[in-house]
Amino acid sequence: xxxxxxxxxxxxxxxxxxxxxxxxxxxxxxxxxxxxxxxxxxxxxxxxxxxxxxxxxxxxxxxxxxxxxxxxxxxxxxxxxxxxxxxxxxxxxxxxxxxxxxxxxxxxxxxxxxxxxxxxxxxxxxxxxxxxxxxxxxxxxxxxxxxxxxxxxxxxxxxxxxxxxxxxxxxxxxxxxxxxxxxxxxxxxxxxxxxxxxxxxxxxxxxxxxxxxxxxxxxxxxxxxxxxxxxxxxxxxxxxxxxxxxxxxxxxxxxxxxxxxxxxxxxxxxxxxxxxxxxxxxxxxxxxxxxxxxxxxxxxxxxxxxxxxxxxxxx
Ligand SMILES: Nc1ncnc2c1ncn2[C@@H]1O[C@H](COP(=O)(O)OP(=O)(O)O)[C@@H](O)[C@H]1O
Ligand SMILES: [Mg+2]
Numbered sequence: 001x002x003x004x005x006x007x008x009x010x011x012x013x014x015x016x017x018x019x020x021x022x023x024x025x026x027x028x029x030x031x032x033x034x035x036x037x038x039x040x041x042x043x044x045x046x047x048x049x050x051x052x053x054x055x056x057x058x059x060x061x062x063x064x065x066x067x068x069x070x071x072x073x074x075x076x077x078x079x080x081x082x083x084x085x086x087x088x089x090x091x092x093x094x095x096x097x098x099x100x101x102x103x104x105x106x107x108x109x110x111x112x113x114x115x116x117x118x119x120x121x122x123x124x125x126x127x128x129x130x131x132x133x134x135x136x137x138x139x140x141x142x143x144x145x146x147x148x149x150x151x152x153x154x155x156x157x158x159x160x161x162x163x164x165x166x167x168x169x170x171x172x173x174x175x176x177x178x179x180x181x182x183x184x185x186x187x188x189x190x191x192x193x194x195x196x197x198x199x200x201x202x203x204x205x206x207x208x209x210x211x212x213x214x215x216x217x218x219x220x221x222x223x224x225x226x227x228x229x230x231x232x233x234x235x236x237x238x239x240x241x242x243x244x245x246x247x248x249x250x251x252x253x254x255x256x257x258x259x260x261x262x263x264x265x266x267x268x269x270x271x272x273x274x275x276x277x278x279x280x281x282x283x284x285x286x287x288x289x290x291x292x293x294x295x296x297x298x299x300x301x302x303x304x305x306x307x308x309x310x311x312x313x314x315x
Pocket of ligand 1: 140148150183257
């Protein structure tokens with residue numbers, strides 16, 4: 001066993017809607033780290049408590065959790081308090097990226113391209129929203145992942161139902177202009193001015209419908225990596241991905257989701273700070289196209305594990 005990383009906990013499972021995906025991500029990371037000689041141990045945060053985590057005696061942890069209480073900054077805050085080094089973004093970047101509305105505010109403030117939007121509450125006048133943003137619209141809960149609660153609405157008649165579905169997940173709902181075109185995603189590693197985008201992946205889903213079924217269950221979605229794009233456009237999308245990541249103060253690793261409209265303009269949809277790490281997942285696919293194996297990717301992410309919040313000077 002290599003003792004460079006000490007005893008490593010792979011945090012997986014959890015209690016979010018994405019538990020099943022996280023179980024697969026964690027198992028993949030655990031197996032790869034063990035294969036590379038790391039003393040790695042699986043730890044299911046859905047079954048065990050923070051007290052158990054303290055007692056497990058890990059030197060650092062690899063976060064392979066997705067969604068609430070894993071990717072959203074809460075766990076990261078607890079790990080800061082415990083002074084237990086962890087992979088990925090810190091509490092602030094994690095919670096910002098978990099909120100698609102806050103994310104868009106930061107991106108717009110930085111001049112980064114993201115579709116126009118409105119925030120819906122139970123009192124919103126949906127007809128007016130449709131009139132001002134135009135149709136089709138995408139209605140989504142701002143805190144979910146894996147396309148849960150996301151609906152494309154083509155006519156005003158469908159708005160209420162789409163709102164009610166998204167409102168099952170969140171009290172505020174995001175209505176966003178629909179971008180017709182190609183779907184792209186860009187993995188990013190590093191932090192600050194060393195952040196670097198990996199090759200772009202294009203997702204080609206049947207009928208352009210990249211939903212939960214197509215993401216995790218069926219085999220009919222195709223992935224093209226590197227995406228077939230003009231080299232200048234590809235480089236510019238990679239720069240936007242890096243800027244979208246550093247604007248939110250992400251670190252370690254992440255994945256920016258984009259739509260490329262029919263005129264060739266990229267639009268940022270969201271930032272994932274703890275993306276899937278299953279064998280089908282997109283970050284490992286981008287890494288592979290850059291010549292990095294799944295195990296090398298896991299080791300690179302693990303090597304950046306640290307606490308992000310600086311302790312104040314002693315008084
Ligand atoms: N504004 C949009 N225009 C077109 N398609 C969208 C838009 N927003 C979301 N989608 C589609 O819905 C999917 C899920 O949306 P996304 O914002 O990435 O949330 P999440 O992956 O967290 O569920 C995207 O992968 C894309 O296929
Ligand atoms: Mg997404």
